[in-house]
Amino acid sequence: MADTPHPEPHTDENTTDTDRAIADILAEMRTAAPARSTELGRLLVDLLDRRNAADATRSADIGAVATGIDRAVRALDDAASSAELMQRACERVAELCSVDKVVLSRLDGDRIIPVAALSTAPGTMPSLPSEFGLPDGSPEADALETNTVTVGSHVPAELRELLGANGFTTVPVVVDGTAAALLHVGAVLDGSRRHALGVFAEVLGGHFERVGLESRRERQNALLRESARRWTGDDAPPSHGALDLAPSQADRDAAEQRLLEPLTEREADVVRLILTGASNSAIAAELVITVDTVKSHVKRILRKLGATNRAELIAKYQSPAR
Structure with a gap:
Protein backbone atom coordinates (compact mmCIF):
# COMPACT_ATOMS: atom_id res chain seq x y z
CA MET A 1 0.00 0.00 0.00
CA THR A 67 11.81 51.27 16.83
CA GLY A 68 8.40 52.58 15.81
CA ILE A 69 7.15 52.60 19.40
CA ASP A 70 10.25 54.48 20.55
CA ARG A 71 9.83 57.08 17.79
CA ALA A 72 6.11 57.45 18.51
CA VAL A 73 6.64 57.87 22.25
CA ARG A 74 9.36 60.48 21.80
CA ALA A 75 7.00 62.49 19.59
CA LEU A 76 4.64 62.85 22.57
CA ASP A 77 7.22 64.07 25.05
CA ASP A 78 6.96 67.82 24.46
CA ALA A 79 3.21 68.10 23.79
CA ALA A 80 2.17 71.19 25.73
CA SER A 81 -1.59 70.66 25.94
CA SER A 82 -4.20 67.90 25.88
CA ALA A 83 -5.37 69.02 22.43
CA GLU A 84 -1.85 68.87 21.01
CA LEU A 85 -1.25 65.51 22.68
CA MET A 86 -4.43 64.02 21.21
CA GLN A 87 -3.61 65.13 17.68
CA ARG A 88 -0.04 63.88 17.93
CA ALA A 89 -1.33 60.58 19.29
CA CYS A 90 -3.49 60.07 16.18
CA GLU A 91 -0.54 60.90 13.92
CA ARG A 92 1.81 58.53 15.71
CA VAL A 93 -0.72 55.67 15.78
CA ALA A 94 -1.19 56.04 12.02
CA GLU A 95 2.56 55.78 11.50
CA LEU A 96 3.10 53.02 14.05
CA CYS A 97 0.31 50.77 12.76
CA SER A 98 0.71 51.63 9.05
CA VAL A 99 -2.88 52.88 8.80
CA ASP A 100 -4.37 56.08 7.45
CA LYS A 101 -7.45 56.51 9.66
CA VAL A 102 -7.48 57.01 13.44
CA VAL A 103 -10.05 58.38 15.92
CA LEU A 104 -9.39 59.22 19.57
CA SER A 105 -12.47 59.50 21.81
CA ARG A 106 -12.98 60.30 25.45
CA LEU A 107 -15.34 58.28 27.61
CA ASP A 108 -18.21 59.83 29.54
CA GLY A 109 -20.06 57.06 31.33
CA ASP A 110 -21.48 54.87 28.55
CA ARG A 111 -20.91 57.54 25.88
CA ILE A 112 -18.01 57.58 23.40
CA ILE A 113 -17.19 61.17 22.40
CA PRO A 114 -14.68 61.62 19.52
CA VAL A 115 -12.22 64.42 20.28
CA ALA A 116 -9.47 64.00 17.65
CA ALA A 117 -9.27 62.33 14.24
CA LEU A 118 -6.78 61.74 11.46
CA SER A 119 -7.10 60.67 7.84
CA THR A 120 -3.96 60.70 5.73
CA ALA A 121 -5.81 59.93 2.50
CA PRO A 122 -5.06 62.66 -0.10
CA GLY A 123 -7.49 65.55 -0.15
CA THR A 124 -9.32 64.61 3.06
CA MET A 125 -9.97 66.87 6.01
CA PRO A 126 -11.70 64.71 8.62
CA SER A 127 -14.43 66.21 10.76
CA LEU A 128 -15.12 64.77 14.18
CA PRO A 129 -17.78 62.05 14.18
CA SER A 130 -20.82 62.33 16.43
CA GLU A 131 -20.75 60.81 19.89
CA PHE A 132 -22.39 57.42 20.31
CA GLY A 133 -23.31 54.91 22.97
CA LEU A 134 -21.32 51.93 24.18
CA PRO A 135 -23.38 48.83 23.28
CA ASP A 136 -23.12 45.75 25.49
CA GLY A 137 -21.04 43.04 23.86
CA SER A 138 -19.42 45.42 21.37
CA PRO A 139 -15.66 45.27 20.67
CA GLU A 140 -15.36 48.58 22.52
CA ALA A 141 -17.09 47.11 25.58
CA ASP A 142 -14.86 44.03 25.41
CA ALA A 143 -11.75 46.20 25.12
CA LEU A 144 -12.78 48.22 28.19
CA GLU A 145 -13.70 45.14 30.21
CA THR A 146 -10.44 43.31 29.49
CA ASN A 147 -8.20 46.39 28.99
CA THR A 148 -6.84 44.82 25.80
CA VAL A 149 -6.57 45.55 22.10
CA THR A 150 -9.72 44.24 20.40
CA VAL A 151 -10.81 43.95 16.77
CA GLY A 152 -14.27 44.30 15.29
CA SER A 153 -15.74 43.56 11.89
CA HIS A 154 -18.65 46.03 12.01
CA VAL A 155 -17.52 49.64 12.31
CA PRO A 156 -19.92 51.80 14.37
CA ALA A 157 -22.16 53.84 12.08
CA GLU A 158 -20.88 57.12 13.54
CA LEU A 159 -17.27 56.22 12.62
CA ARG A 160 -17.94 54.55 9.29
CA GLU A 161 -17.52 57.66 7.14
CA LEU A 162 -14.05 58.23 8.55
CA LEU A 163 -12.81 54.69 9.28
CA GLY A 164 -14.50 52.88 6.40
CA ALA A 165 -16.45 49.64 6.69
CA ASN A 166 -13.70 47.00 6.52
CA GLY A 167 -13.22 46.37 10.23
CA PHE A 168 -11.33 48.19 12.96
CA THR A 169 -9.08 47.77 15.98
CA THR A 170 -9.68 49.54 19.28
CA VAL A 171 -7.82 49.91 22.57
CA PRO A 172 -8.59 51.78 25.83
CA VAL A 173 -6.33 54.53 27.16
CA VAL A 174 -6.05 54.27 30.94
CA VAL A 175 -5.43 57.44 32.95
CA ASP A 176 -4.92 57.29 36.71
CA GLY A 177 -6.23 53.73 36.82
CA THR A 178 -9.42 54.47 34.88
CA ALA A 179 -10.18 53.93 31.19
CA ALA A 180 -10.63 57.52 30.05
CA ALA A 181 -10.38 57.26 26.26
CA LEU A 182 -10.56 54.90 23.29
CA LEU A 183 -8.41 54.71 20.19
CA HIS A 184 -10.06 53.43 17.01
CA VAL A 185 -7.90 52.38 14.07
CA GLY A 186 -9.48 51.86 10.67
CA ALA A 187 -7.96 48.43 10.02
CA VAL A 188 -7.82 44.94 11.51
CA LEU A 189 -4.24 44.85 12.78
CA ASP A 190 -1.99 41.79 12.86
CA GLY A 191 -0.38 40.47 16.04
CA SER A 192 2.75 42.62 16.13
CA ARG A 193 0.89 45.84 15.40
CA ARG A 194 -1.80 45.03 17.92
CA HIS A 195 0.97 44.65 20.48
CA ALA A 196 2.51 47.95 19.39
CA LEU A 197 -0.86 49.71 19.68
CA GLY A 198 -1.35 48.30 23.19
CA VAL A 199 2.08 49.49 24.34
CA PHE A 200 1.52 52.93 22.82
CA ALA A 201 -1.88 53.26 24.54
CA GLU A 202 -0.25 52.54 27.91
CA VAL A 203 2.38 55.22 27.32
CA LEU A 204 -0.25 57.67 26.06
CA GLY A 205 -2.16 57.32 29.33
CA GLY A 206 0.96 58.37 31.22
CA HIS A 207 1.38 61.41 28.97
CA PHE A 208 -2.21 62.47 29.60
CA GLU A 209 -1.46 62.33 33.31
CA ARG A 210 1.67 64.45 32.77
CA VAL A 211 -0.08 67.10 30.67
CA GLY A 212 -3.02 67.15 33.05
CA LEU A 213 -0.70 67.62 36.01
CA GLU A 214 1.11 70.52 34.34
CA SER A 215 -2.18 72.15 33.40
CA ARG A 216 -3.52 71.70 36.91
CA ARG A 217 -0.42 73.27 38.39
CA GLU A 218 -0.91 76.33 36.22
CA ARG A 219 -4.57 76.59 37.23
CA GLN A 220 -3.71 76.04 40.87
CA ASN A 221 -1.11 78.78 40.81
CA ALA A 222 -3.60 81.16 39.22
CA LEU A 223 -6.22 80.15 41.78
CA LEU A 224 -3.85 80.74 44.69
CA ARG A 225 -2.87 84.14 43.32
CA GLU A 226 -6.53 85.08 42.94
CA SER A 227 -7.33 83.82 46.44
CA ALA A 228 -4.42 85.78 47.87
CA ARG A 229 -5.59 88.90 46.05
CA ARG A 230 -9.11 88.56 47.50
CA TRP A 231 -7.77 87.69 50.95
CA THR A 232 -5.43 90.65 51.22
CA GLY A 233 -7.97 93.01 49.65
CA ASP A 234 -5.68 94.05 46.80
CA ASP A 235 -8.75 95.47 45.02
CA ALA A 236 -9.26 97.96 47.84
CA PRO A 237 -7.11 101.04 48.53
CA PRO A 238 -4.08 100.20 50.67
CA SER A 239 -4.52 100.70 54.42
CA HIS A 240 -2.46 103.39 56.07
CA GLY A 241 -3.10 102.09 59.57
CA ALA A 242 -0.26 101.08 61.84
CA LEU A 243 -1.49 97.48 62.12
CA ASP A 244 -1.70 95.18 59.10
CA LEU A 245 -4.37 92.58 59.80
CA ALA A 246 -4.07 90.77 56.42
CA PRO A 247 -2.78 87.21 56.76
CA SER A 248 0.78 86.64 55.65
CA GLN A 249 1.69 84.36 52.73
CA ALA A 250 2.81 81.77 55.26
CA ASP A 251 -0.63 81.94 56.91
CA ARG A 252 -2.36 81.52 53.56
CA ASP A 253 -0.15 78.55 52.66
CA ALA A 254 -0.83 76.95 56.04
CA ALA A 255 -4.59 77.42 55.63
CA GLU A 256 -4.41 75.91 52.16
CA GLN A 257 -2.52 72.93 53.54
CA ARG A 258 -5.07 72.43 56.34
CA LEU A 259 -7.91 72.42 53.83
CA LEU A 260 -6.28 69.79 51.61
CA GLU A 261 -4.68 67.67 54.34
CA PRO A 262 -7.35 64.92 54.56
CA LEU A 263 -7.57 64.53 50.77
CA THR A 264 -5.80 62.27 48.34
CA GLU A 265 -3.76 63.91 45.58
CA ARG A 266 -6.54 63.38 43.02
CA GLU A 267 -9.20 64.73 45.42
CA ALA A 268 -7.05 67.82 46.00
CA ASP A 269 -6.91 68.34 42.23
CA VAL A 270 -10.71 68.16 42.07
CA VAL A 271 -11.05 70.65 44.96
CA ARG A 272 -8.82 73.18 43.24
CA LEU A 273 -10.87 72.94 40.07
CA ILE A 274 -14.14 73.23 42.02
CA LEU A 275 -12.80 76.45 43.50
CA THR A 276 -12.38 77.86 40.00
CA GLY A 277 -16.09 77.28 39.40
CA ALA A 278 -15.52 74.34 37.03
CA SER A 279 -18.46 72.01 36.39
CA ASN A 280 -18.26 68.24 36.70
CA SER A 281 -17.96 67.94 32.92
CA ALA A 282 -15.17 70.53 32.82
CA ILE A 283 -13.33 68.78 35.66
CA ALA A 284 -13.69 65.43 33.87
CA ALA A 285 -12.26 66.88 30.66
CA GLU A 286 -9.40 68.60 32.49
CA LEU A 287 -8.39 65.52 34.49
CA VAL A 288 -9.20 63.09 31.64
CA ILE A 289 -11.59 61.05 33.79
CA THR A 290 -15.30 60.30 33.53
CA VAL A 291 -18.06 62.51 34.96
CA ASP A 292 -19.14 59.61 37.20
CA THR A 293 -15.63 59.46 38.65
CA VAL A 294 -15.75 63.23 39.31
CA LYS A 295 -19.08 62.85 41.11
CA SER A 296 -17.62 60.11 43.32
CA HIS A 297 -14.63 62.33 44.17
CA VAL A 298 -16.92 65.28 44.99
CA LYS A 299 -19.03 63.19 47.40
CA ARG A 300 -15.92 62.03 49.28
CA ILE A 301 -14.46 65.55 49.32
CA LEU A 302 -17.62 67.12 50.79
CA ARG A 303 -17.77 64.40 53.43
CA LYS A 304 -14.10 64.77 54.39
CA LEU A 305 -14.21 68.56 54.52
CA GLY A 306 -17.53 68.79 56.35
CA ALA A 307 -19.34 70.70 53.60
CA THR A 308 -22.87 69.97 52.39
CA ASN A 309 -22.44 71.36 48.88
CA ARG A 310 -20.02 73.17 46.56
CA ALA A 311 -21.11 76.64 47.68
CA GLU A 312 -20.33 75.82 51.30
CA LEU A 313 -16.98 74.32 50.28
CA ILE A 314 -16.04 77.49 48.35
CA ALA A 315 -17.14 79.68 51.26
CA LYS A 316 -15.08 77.55 53.65
CA TYR A 317 -12.03 77.96 51.44
CA GLN A 318 -12.39 81.69 50.83
CA SER A 319 -13.21 82.63 54.41
CA PRO A 320 -10.16 84.02 56.31
CA ALA A 321 -11.52 82.49 59.53
CA ARG A 322 -11.42 78.86 58.36
Whole structure:
Protein backbone atom coordinates (compact mmCIF):
# COMPACT_ATOMS: atom_id res chain seq x y z
CA MET A 1 0.00 0.00 0.00
CA ALA A 2 1.36 3.39 -1.00
CA ASP A 3 2.26 5.78 1.77
CA THR A 4 0.03 8.84 2.10
CA PRO A 5 1.98 12.01 1.23
CA HIS A 6 2.65 14.30 4.18
CA PRO A 7 0.85 17.61 3.67
CA GLU A 8 3.05 20.65 3.29
CA PRO A 9 2.16 23.69 5.41
CA HIS A 10 1.18 26.99 3.85
CA THR A 11 3.95 29.55 3.88
CA ASP A 12 1.92 31.83 6.17
CA GLU A 13 1.32 29.24 8.94
CA ASN A 14 2.52 30.27 12.37
CA THR A 15 5.38 28.74 14.30
CA THR A 16 3.11 26.43 16.31
CA ASP A 17 1.71 24.81 13.15
CA THR A 18 5.19 24.47 11.69
CA ASP A 19 6.53 22.89 14.88
CA ARG A 20 3.58 20.47 14.90
CA ALA A 21 4.29 19.49 11.28
CA ILE A 22 7.97 18.92 12.12
CA ALA A 23 7.00 16.74 15.10
CA ASP A 24 4.65 14.70 12.90
CA ILE A 25 7.39 14.09 10.33
CA LEU A 26 9.88 13.01 12.99
CA ALA A 27 7.32 10.60 14.44
CA GLU A 28 6.54 9.12 11.04
CA MET A 29 10.24 8.73 10.18
CA ARG A 30 10.67 6.26 13.06
CA THR A 31 8.59 3.60 11.26
CA ALA A 32 8.72 4.70 7.60
CA ALA A 33 10.25 2.64 4.82
CA PRO A 34 13.60 3.84 3.47
CA ALA A 35 12.12 5.47 0.39
CA ARG A 36 9.52 7.27 2.49
CA SER A 37 12.16 8.30 5.03
CA THR A 38 14.13 9.98 2.25
CA GLU A 39 11.02 11.90 1.15
CA LEU A 40 10.21 12.86 4.74
CA GLY A 41 13.80 14.03 5.21
CA ARG A 42 13.44 16.44 2.31
CA LEU A 43 10.17 17.72 3.76
CA LEU A 44 11.80 18.12 7.17
CA VAL A 45 14.68 20.18 5.75
CA ASP A 46 12.18 22.39 3.91
CA LEU A 47 10.13 22.91 7.07
CA LEU A 48 13.22 23.76 9.12
CA ASP A 49 14.28 26.30 6.49
CA ARG A 50 10.83 27.84 6.53
CA ARG A 51 10.80 28.02 10.32
CA ASN A 52 14.22 29.71 10.37
CA ALA A 53 13.10 32.20 7.73
CA ALA A 54 9.90 32.89 9.69
CA ASP A 55 11.93 33.40 12.88
CA ALA A 56 14.22 35.86 11.09
CA THR A 57 11.25 37.75 9.66
CA ARG A 58 9.55 37.83 13.04
CA SER A 59 12.71 39.16 14.69
CA ALA A 60 12.98 41.88 12.06
CA ASP A 61 9.30 42.79 12.54
CA ILE A 62 9.75 42.98 16.32
CA GLY A 63 12.77 45.23 15.87
CA ALA A 64 10.87 47.49 13.49
CA VAL A 65 7.89 47.69 15.85
CA ALA A 66 10.16 48.49 18.82
CA THR A 67 11.81 51.27 16.83
CA GLY A 68 8.40 52.58 15.81
CA ILE A 69 7.15 52.60 19.40
CA ASP A 70 10.25 54.48 20.55
CA ARG A 71 9.83 57.08 17.79
CA ALA A 72 6.11 57.45 18.51
CA VAL A 73 6.64 57.87 22.25
CA ARG A 74 9.36 60.48 21.80
CA ALA A 75 7.00 62.49 19.59
CA LEU A 76 4.64 62.85 22.57
CA ASP A 77 7.22 64.07 25.05
CA ASP A 78 6.96 67.82 24.46
CA ALA A 79 3.21 68.10 23.79
CA ALA A 80 2.17 71.19 25.73
CA SER A 81 -1.59 70.66 25.94
CA SER A 82 -4.20 67.90 25.88
CA ALA A 83 -5.37 69.02 22.43
CA GLU A 84 -1.85 68.87 21.01
CA LEU A 85 -1.25 65.51 22.68
CA MET A 86 -4.43 64.02 21.21
CA GLN A 87 -3.61 65.13 17.68
CA ARG A 88 -0.04 63.88 17.93
CA ALA A 89 -1.33 60.58 19.29
CA CYS A 90 -3.49 60.07 16.18
CA GLU A 91 -0.54 60.90 13.92
CA ARG A 92 1.81 58.53 15.71
CA VAL A 93 -0.72 55.67 15.78
CA ALA A 94 -1.19 56.04 12.02
CA GLU A 95 2.56 55.78 11.50
CA LEU A 96 3.10 53.02 14.05
CA CYS A 97 0.31 50.77 12.76
CA SER A 98 0.71 51.63 9.05
CA VAL A 99 -2.88 52.88 8.80
CA ASP A 100 -4.37 56.08 7.45
CA LYS A 101 -7.45 56.51 9.66
CA VAL A 102 -7.48 57.01 13.44
CA VAL A 103 -10.05 58.38 15.92
CA LEU A 104 -9.39 59.22 19.57
CA SER A 105 -12.47 59.50 21.81
CA ARG A 106 -12.98 60.30 25.45
CA LEU A 107 -15.34 58.28 27.61
CA ASP A 108 -18.21 59.83 29.54
CA GLY A 109 -20.06 57.06 31.33
CA ASP A 110 -21.48 54.87 28.55
CA ARG A 111 -20.91 57.54 25.88
CA ILE A 112 -18.01 57.58 23.40
CA ILE A 113 -17.19 61.17 22.40
CA PRO A 114 -14.68 61.62 19.52
CA VAL A 115 -12.22 64.42 20.28
CA ALA A 116 -9.47 64.00 17.65
CA ALA A 117 -9.27 62.33 14.24
CA LEU A 118 -6.78 61.74 11.46
CA SER A 119 -7.10 60.67 7.84
CA THR A 120 -3.96 60.70 5.73
CA ALA A 121 -5.81 59.93 2.50
CA PRO A 122 -5.06 62.66 -0.10
CA GLY A 123 -7.49 65.55 -0.15
CA THR A 124 -9.32 64.61 3.06
CA MET A 125 -9.97 66.87 6.01
CA PRO A 126 -11.70 64.71 8.62
CA SER A 127 -14.43 66.21 10.76
CA LEU A 128 -15.12 64.77 14.18
CA PRO A 129 -17.78 62.05 14.18
CA SER A 130 -20.82 62.33 16.43
CA GLU A 131 -20.75 60.81 19.89
CA PHE A 132 -22.39 57.42 20.31
CA GLY A 133 -23.31 54.91 22.97
CA LEU A 134 -21.32 51.93 24.18
CA PRO A 135 -23.38 48.83 23.28
CA ASP A 136 -23.12 45.75 25.49
CA GLY A 137 -21.04 43.04 23.86
CA SER A 138 -19.42 45.42 21.37
CA PRO A 139 -15.66 45.27 20.67
CA GLU A 140 -15.36 48.58 22.52
CA ALA A 141 -17.09 47.11 25.58
CA ASP A 142 -14.86 44.03 25.41
CA ALA A 143 -11.75 46.20 25.12
CA LEU A 144 -12.78 48.22 28.19
CA GLU A 145 -13.70 45.14 30.21
CA THR A 146 -10.44 43.31 29.49
CA ASN A 147 -8.20 46.39 28.99
CA THR A 148 -6.84 44.82 25.80
CA VAL A 149 -6.57 45.55 22.10
CA THR A 150 -9.72 44.24 20.40
CA VAL A 151 -10.81 43.95 16.77
CA GLY A 152 -14.27 44.30 15.29
CA SER A 153 -15.74 43.56 11.89
CA HIS A 154 -18.65 46.03 12.01
CA VAL A 155 -17.52 49.64 12.31
CA PRO A 156 -19.92 51.80 14.37
CA ALA A 157 -22.16 53.84 12.08
CA GLU A 158 -20.88 57.12 13.54
CA LEU A 159 -17.27 56.22 12.62
CA ARG A 160 -17.94 54.55 9.29
CA GLU A 161 -17.52 57.66 7.14
CA LEU A 162 -14.05 58.23 8.55
CA LEU A 163 -12.81 54.69 9.28
CA GLY A 164 -14.50 52.88 6.40
CA ALA A 165 -16.45 49.64 6.69
CA ASN A 166 -13.70 47.00 6.52
CA GLY A 167 -13.22 46.37 10.23
CA PHE A 168 -11.33 48.19 12.96
CA THR A 169 -9.08 47.77 15.98
CA THR A 170 -9.68 49.54 19.28
CA VAL A 171 -7.82 49.91 22.57
CA PRO A 172 -8.59 51.78 25.83
CA VAL A 173 -6.33 54.53 27.16
CA VAL A 174 -6.05 54.27 30.94
CA VAL A 175 -5.43 57.44 32.95
CA ASP A 176 -4.92 57.29 36.71
CA GLY A 177 -6.23 53.73 36.82
CA THR A 178 -9.42 54.47 34.88
CA ALA A 179 -10.18 53.93 31.19
CA ALA A 180 -10.63 57.52 30.05
CA ALA A 181 -10.38 57.26 26.26
CA LEU A 182 -10.56 54.90 23.29
CA LEU A 183 -8.41 54.71 20.19
CA HIS A 184 -10.06 53.43 17.01
CA VAL A 185 -7.90 52.38 14.07
CA GLY A 186 -9.48 51.86 10.67
CA ALA A 187 -7.96 48.43 10.02
CA VAL A 188 -7.82 44.94 11.51
CA LEU A 189 -4.24 44.85 12.78
CA ASP A 190 -1.99 41.79 12.86
CA GLY A 191 -0.38 40.47 16.04
CA SER A 192 2.75 42.62 16.13
CA ARG A 193 0.89 45.84 15.40
CA ARG A 194 -1.80 45.03 17.92
CA HIS A 195 0.97 44.65 20.48
CA ALA A 196 2.51 47.95 19.39
CA LEU A 197 -0.86 49.71 19.68
CA GLY A 198 -1.35 48.30 23.19
CA VAL A 199 2.08 49.49 24.34
CA PHE A 200 1.52 52.93 22.82
CA ALA A 201 -1.88 53.26 24.54
CA GLU A 202 -0.25 52.54 27.91
CA VAL A 203 2.38 55.22 27.32
CA LEU A 204 -0.25 57.67 26.06
CA GLY A 205 -2.16 57.32 29.33
CA GLY A 206 0.96 58.37 31.22
CA HIS A 207 1.38 61.41 28.97
CA PHE A 208 -2.21 62.47 29.60
CA GLU A 209 -1.46 62.33 33.31
CA ARG A 210 1.67 64.45 32.77
CA VAL A 211 -0.08 67.10 30.67
CA GLY A 212 -3.02 67.15 33.05
CA LEU A 213 -0.70 67.62 36.01
CA GLU A 214 1.11 70.52 34.34
CA SER A 215 -2.18 72.15 33.40
CA ARG A 216 -3.52 71.70 36.91
CA ARG A 217 -0.42 73.27 38.39
CA GLU A 218 -0.91 76.33 36.22
CA ARG A 219 -4.57 76.59 37.23
CA GLN A 220 -3.71 76.04 40.87
CA ASN A 221 -1.11 78.78 40.81
CA ALA A 222 -3.60 81.16 39.22
CA LEU A 223 -6.22 80.15 41.78
CA LEU A 224 -3.85 80.74 44.69
CA ARG A 225 -2.87 84.14 43.32
CA GLU A 226 -6.53 85.08 42.94
CA SER A 227 -7.33 83.82 46.44
CA ALA A 228 -4.42 85.78 47.87
CA ARG A 229 -5.59 88.90 46.05
CA ARG A 230 -9.11 88.56 47.50
CA TRP A 231 -7.77 87.69 50.95
CA THR A 232 -5.43 90.65 51.22
CA GLY A 233 -7.97 93.01 49.65
CA ASP A 234 -5.68 94.05 46.80
CA ASP A 235 -8.75 95.47 45.02
CA ALA A 236 -9.26 97.96 47.84
CA PRO A 237 -7.11 101.04 48.53
CA PRO A 238 -4.08 100.20 50.67
CA SER A 239 -4.52 100.70 54.42
CA HIS A 240 -2.46 103.39 56.07
CA GLY A 241 -3.10 102.09 59.57
CA ALA A 242 -0.26 101.08 61.84
CA LEU A 243 -1.49 97.48 62.12
CA ASP A 244 -1.70 95.18 59.10
CA LEU A 245 -4.37 92.58 59.80
CA ALA A 246 -4.07 90.77 56.42
CA PRO A 247 -2.78 87.21 56.76
CA SER A 248 0.78 86.64 55.65
CA GLN A 249 1.69 84.36 52.73
CA ALA A 250 2.81 81.77 55.26
CA ASP A 251 -0.63 81.94 56.91
CA ARG A 252 -2.36 81.52 53.56
CA ASP A 253 -0.15 78.55 52.66
CA ALA A 254 -0.83 76.95 56.04
CA ALA A 255 -4.59 77.42 55.63
CA GLU A 256 -4.41 75.91 52.16
CA GLN A 257 -2.52 72.93 53.54
CA ARG A 258 -5.07 72.43 56.34
CA LEU A 259 -7.91 72.42 53.83
CA LEU A 260 -6.28 69.79 51.61
CA GLU A 261 -4.68 67.67 54.34
CA PRO A 262 -7.35 64.92 54.56
CA LEU A 263 -7.57 64.53 50.77
CA THR A 264 -5.80 62.27 48.34
CA GLU A 265 -3.76 63.91 45.58
CA ARG A 266 -6.54 63.38 43.02
CA GLU A 267 -9.20 64.73 45.42
CA ALA A 268 -7.05 67.82 46.00
CA ASP A 269 -6.91 68.34 42.23
CA VAL A 270 -10.71 68.16 42.07
CA VAL A 271 -11.05 70.65 44.96
CA ARG A 272 -8.82 73.18 43.24
CA LEU A 273 -10.87 72.94 40.07
CA ILE A 274 -14.14 73.23 42.02
CA LEU A 275 -12.80 76.45 43.50
CA THR A 276 -12.38 77.86 40.00
CA GLY A 277 -16.09 77.28 39.40
CA ALA A 278 -15.52 74.34 37.03
CA SER A 279 -18.46 72.01 36.39
CA ASN A 280 -18.26 68.24 36.70
CA SER A 281 -17.96 67.94 32.92
CA ALA A 282 -15.17 70.53 32.82
CA ILE A 283 -13.33 68.78 35.66
CA ALA A 284 -13.69 65.43 33.87
CA ALA A 285 -12.26 66.88 30.66
CA GLU A 286 -9.40 68.60 32.49
CA LEU A 287 -8.39 65.52 34.49
CA VAL A 288 -9.20 63.09 31.64
CA ILE A 289 -11.59 61.05 33.79
CA THR A 290 -15.30 60.30 33.53
CA VAL A 291 -18.06 62.51 34.96
CA ASP A 292 -19.14 59.61 37.20
CA THR A 293 -15.63 59.46 38.65
CA VAL A 294 -15.75 63.23 39.31
CA LYS A 295 -19.08 62.85 41.11
CA SER A 296 -17.62 60.11 43.32
CA HIS A 297 -14.63 62.33 44.17
CA VAL A 298 -16.92 65.28 44.99
CA LYS A 299 -19.03 63.19 47.40
CA ARG A 300 -15.92 62.03 49.28
CA ILE A 301 -14.46 65.55 49.32
CA LEU A 302 -17.62 67.12 50.79
CA ARG A 303 -17.77 64.40 53.43
CA LYS A 304 -14.10 64.77 54.39
CA LEU A 305 -14.21 68.56 54.52
CA GLY A 306 -17.53 68.79 56.35
CA ALA A 307 -19.34 70.70 53.60
CA THR A 308 -22.87 69.97 52.39
CA ASN A 309 -22.44 71.36 48.88
CA ARG A 310 -20.02 73.17 46.56
CA ALA A 311 -21.11 76.64 47.68
CA GLU A 312 -20.33 75.82 51.30
CA LEU A 313 -16.98 74.32 50.28
CA ILE A 314 -16.04 77.49 48.35
CA ALA A 315 -17.14 79.68 51.26
CA LYS A 316 -15.08 77.55 53.65
CA TYR A 317 -12.03 77.96 51.44
CA GLN A 318 -12.39 81.69 50.83
CA SER A 319 -13.21 82.63 54.41
CA PRO A 320 -10.16 84.02 56.31
CA ALA A 321 -11.52 82.49 59.53
CA ARG A 322 -11.42 78.86 58.36
